[in-house]
Amino acid sequence: MSGGPCGSGFAMLIRAAAPWLLPPLPYGTEECSMPTDPVGRFLAALEPQQREAVQGRPREEQERLAAAWEEELESDDELDTLDELSPPAAEAEAARRVMGREP
DSSP states (O other), rough: OOOTTTOSSHHHHHHHHHHSSSOOOOTTOOOOOOOOOOOHHHHSSSSSHHHHHHHTTTTTHHHHHHHHHHHHHHHOOHHHHHHHHHHHHHHHHHHHHHHHTTO
């Protein structure tokens, strides 16, 4: 099972969270497409329809939502437990919560 140039999905998560735990990618290999900035990570956690709606907003609004998303991830103990089992599921749940509070 391959997840592209980064290997398996688990390897992609490890490479994003703690790149020093895995050997470097071979020379000339493209980097993972996993975003590293907060806005990019927030957009990746959204469902496609919500992602399009947020991408249409001003950058400042996207940054505000991404900051709220990061705060949700950090402050909720329930998400900590989910994050241990499935980081993408925890990020998606936090994104749903943030978007659910939007008018």
